Amino acid sequence: MKIIDIQPYVLSQDLETPFYFSQWHYASRKICLVKVTLEDGTYGWGEGYGPADMIKTGIDFFKPFVLGENALENEKIWQIMYLRSMDFGRSGIFNAAISAIDIALWDAKGKLLNLPVSVLLGGVKNPVIHPYATGFYFTDSPTLEEDLAKEAKIYKELGFKAAKMKVGLGIEKDVHYVELLKKHLGDDVKLMIDSNHAYNYREALKLCKRIEHLDIGWFEEPVHPEDYKGYSKLRENTTIPIAGGECEYLRHGFKRLFETESVDIAQPDICASGGLTEAKRIAALASSYHKDIVPHSWGTWIAISAAVHFVSNLDQNPGRMFRNAPMIELDRTENPLRDDVTKHSIQVNNGEIQVPTTPGLGVDVNQEFLEKYSIDKNASTEPLWS
């Protein structure tokens, strides 16, 4: 089934309530989606994570090499794109463009074969998934502490079993906010922390020692992504599990992360690290190093759905009869591009997701909102991380 069109879209929308984390403020969301259309009219949607305009340029670069290819041959198409860009972008934007097209191909393939992506990946080994809430960003609100407490209450009421907050504002401030949120979330909701690589090894260790007794779920991106020694030393010297990988690309980036014993939990972003085709390879690599995978996800329901299908197929590692469900990241911050543009078949009930059985990813795009948020109509700054 030939591919006859590849159309990227850059969408942007200013936020009602700007927020910040350890690296910068941001006041808008911006995203690059791609629609891949086949000769019989079947189409699939994909999404890239990172600077949206640059991802669009990457998709436009790959387009002439992919048009006319058979959409069912996703590994062949992946290799065509990889070999065309490898010399110039072994990590970064080109990989996000490959990811977007690859995800769209899996979606289209599922629709063609009338099967959900989870079955195409090899089957649902994990029918129930636990999303964790990503939130607790900082704002300039004079009632910030009350706002954070209200947010914690919402997550508890929705049945989330885990939630993630930002740190990296300085050790004393971090300890204050971690204690505050731990108090409001209680013992039934696990709390994870994420510094977005704000610290060096000694600072990260100091923070760990101050909060280890609070049973933190994981410390995400504690140090610089290239500081593999810092990562591994931290792992050896704290009881808090260490997570990272949203800045890694392809199986080669994750191989470095695993060989250096940097993390307990690897966090590939499927929309940046090479799409679902490469995520399968990263998962095989992770299982051979006995590492957990909880994908990073910071986008629309296309990204979230890709993560759900992927995680449903992950091996049990190790296997046992009574075990925790695998997790995905569910960004709960304000994002009209996620909530208005994409329609999806995923239900989140009492902190659990049942893997959807709709063909493909089970996501479609609302054309009216696609046009409304088109970049031509909305000025904005670049997006970022969770």
Ligand SMILES: [Mg+2]
């Ligand atoms: Mg993060």
